[in-house]
Amino acid sequence: GLRGQHQPVRSAWAALVRRWGFLSCCCRLFDLDPDLLPLFQYNCKQFASPQECLSTPEFLDHIRKVMLVIDAAVSHLENLSCLEEYLCNLGKKHQAVGVKVESFSTVGESLLYMLEKCLGAAFSPDVREAWSKLYSAVVKAMQRGWET
Numbered sequence: 668g669l670r671g672q673h674q675p676v677r678s679a680w681a682a683l684v685r686r687w688g689f690l691s692c693c694c695r696l697f698d699l700d701p702d703l704l705p706l707f708q709y710n711c712k713q714f715a716s717p718q719e720c721l722s723t724p725e726f727l728d729h730i731r732k733v734m735l736v737i738d739a740a741v742s743h744l745e746n747l748s749c750l751e752e753y754l755c756n757l758g759k760k761h762q763a764v765g766v767k768v769e770s771f772s773t774v775g776e777s778l779l780y781m782l783e784k785c786l787g788a789a790f791s792p793d794v795r796e797a798w799s800k801l802y803s804a805v806v807k808a809m810q811r812g813w814e815t
């Protein structure tokens with residue numbers, strides 16, 4: 668389970684917030700799956716390129732929203748079940764805007780990529796494993812939104 672792993676996850680998160688923006692993660696995201704770009708539409712306007720998307724305030728707001736969710740998960744690591752209902756609803760909202768469950772794994776990959784770039788050798792196999800578990804738990808809870 669997640670027990671006993673909150674320390675590595677917490678310190679990885681602190682280092683990340685200090686030293687790295689989320690932008691590199693998003694560049695990675697669109698590299699891995701360019702089809703995700705059209706899902707981000709604000710005022711019914713499609714972005715012509717990832718660069719255009721990355722420089723839009725609404726998209727940067729979404730990054731902040733993702734960070735808040737991950738941050739909440741990190742702070743409730745011992746007790747993720749209290750976020751379950753919120754995450755299920757969040758999943759439903761994503762289904763409604765056309766996101767596929769599988770795309771969350773791509774987001775996870777870019778997150779791990781960013782952590783690796785940020786932490787270097789400190790991103791040990793243990794830390795990686797703890798992060799994967801945390802993110803999987805979040806995605807699993809969001810996934811319930813597709814089932815119901």
Ligand code: HEM
Binds near residue numbers: 728764766
């Ligand atoms: C809202 C797309 C992944 C958290 C939204 C919206 C879109 C969207 C279009 C509505 C507009 C907006 O608020 O900006 C996507 C896509 C994703 C993705 C295409 C990746 C495939 C995630 C992940 C999280 C997340 C991984 C958190 C772990 C949120 C939150 C909102 C949101 C908190 C606001 C919901 C609300 O208004 O109550 N997302 N999202 N998103 N997303 Fe995502």
